[in-house]
Amino acid sequence: MQHTTVQGHLVMNLVASNELSFRIVVDLAYDPIDPYAVRFTFHLPGDEPVTWVFARELLLDGISRPAGEGDVHIHPVSGELSEVCIVLHSPDGDALLRASAAPLIAFLARTDRLVPMGQEITGGELDAELADILRGRENAG
Template sequence: MSFLVSEELSFRIPVELSYETRDPYAVRLTFHLPGDAPVTWAFGRELLVDGVVAPCGDGDVRIAPTGDKMFDEVLITLQVSTDQAMFRAGVAPLVAFLDRTDKLVPLGQERALADFDASLDETLDRILAEEQSAG
């Protein structure tokens, strides 16, 4: 991705895209800025899906297609209070990443996985509590 310092100045930075089935609604972008500790942003996977084709997001994360060619690049804006950082990324790697996440958990099926994980956590907590009280 490119970190946009101004309209005239940008530089490439390594960014890791990650997705975990234990948090099926979110994707994570970890930015490795020179001289700083990595910074990770988690936001809705659906926001990234939608932002590839149309401007979306009205909170801390906004994503919009940009560039001369349709579906060529996206602009990702991250905001904390009055500070914001803007990044430009190619659509192709984002779509490939989203395709891999969809193979793990199809869009729209997140709730089934989230419910299973919550039930599993609840059951394991109950079993551990019973074992501790019995011992």
């Protein structure tokens, strides 16, 4: 079985205040083994990279309208589809990031070609795969 992932890179602005922001490189990753999730790895100056994992559907929704509960909120800037704002809440503090929507849309399109939205593995398929794995262990042991 061929295993393919979708990866991308973009530059986002980490907003420190209305007057100050920092450009940071962000790696995007999508792995069909975890078909509902996307991974954002933020490369912060002078720190170890930080990875956040959240729902692919949340990213899609947040490009066109406010979306998210809990630790991740995404919304278009000024109601337009050209720029996206991502707010991350953690025990260490909050981060406000802004990015062009175009590379995010292109990344999501590539994930959709690999695993179409709404066609992620279902519970029944997962049960069948788990049964196959367990059968393989029984035969190996």
